[in-house]
Amino acid sequence: MQWDERIGRRLRLRDLHTLQVISETGSMAKAAGRLAVSQPAISKAVANLEHTLGVPVLDRTPRGVEVTAYGRALLRHAAVVFDDLRQGIAEIQFLRDPTQGELRIGAPEPITQVLSVIINDALAATPNIRFQVMVGDTAVLFEALRERQLDVALTRIPERRTEDDLETEVLFQDPLVVAAGTHNSWARQRRVSLADLVDQPWVLPPADTVLGRFGAEIFRARGLEPPRASVVTPSLQLRLSLMSSGPHLSLLPKAMLRFSSVQPAIAAIRLELPETERPVGLVRVKGRSMSPVLGTFVEQARKATSRIGANATS
Structure with a gap:
């Protein structure tokens, strides 16, 4: 069978979408529930795909179903197809309004x-x-x-x-800054080094985040051990709250503070970190x-x- 016959006449978008949902749910029964169709309809969609492609797209196991290597390859490209179609429909709607x-x-x-x-x-x-x-x-x-x-x-x-x-x-281009609440005495110091701040209370993001890893490198580049943060949290809102209401320091992108109305209770400490500019x-x-x-x-x-x-x- 020629490629265009497979795609144009037999491979249906509905069947591709069904395979996507099966992959996401890990179950044909759950896929049927999400799509509000019967389980035989789900089985038929899978059978249509496998007959058209000539390869299995699902493995049946005692724990449910798993997408095969053939199915995963199809889904990778199906994601692009559905994305292009979504963009096309969005563009039509935009042209209308x-x-x-x-x-x-x-x-x-x-x-x-x-x-x-x-x-x-x-x-x-x-x-x-x-x-x-x-x-x-x-x-x-x-x-x-x-x-x-x-x-x-x-x-x-x-x-x-x-x-x-x-x-x-x-x-x-944006560097990181050491930030504190505007009430914090460190925010009013004219000359500060990172060594002065190591033993201060810090609130930092987790070490497995980009900012967390980057923050540790800043201290080590100056021959310092990273501070032992009194609070570690991925929540920016909590970090800002602890800085604005207490003695904590943290690392923030400078761009956050360039809009003065955004964080009026937070200020950058006068400490340059040029190597952090990204x-x-x-x-x-x-x-x-x-x-x-x-x-x-x-x-x-x-x-x-x-x-x-x-x-x-x-």
């Missing part, structure tokens, strides 16, 4: 302060755009991009990049077309972050 659309964005929690400014600017320009925002570590966001769960991520870009399948647009930018899947809605967001992101650059040099 340029004021509407949906965008899925990801950002690490510290960068959400900047993201909120960009979203507000984008909504001012096109108030009917709908945003879905995923908050997570940079590595999690990169995987979500690959799986087409996100359209774009706004994040610090790692110094050593191996993601050949992703493309980036740098918006601004580009912050937009990351997308390479070769993926840019929807009109994403184009609007990118334009607003450039405008908003140009103000950060201006603040950095003033």
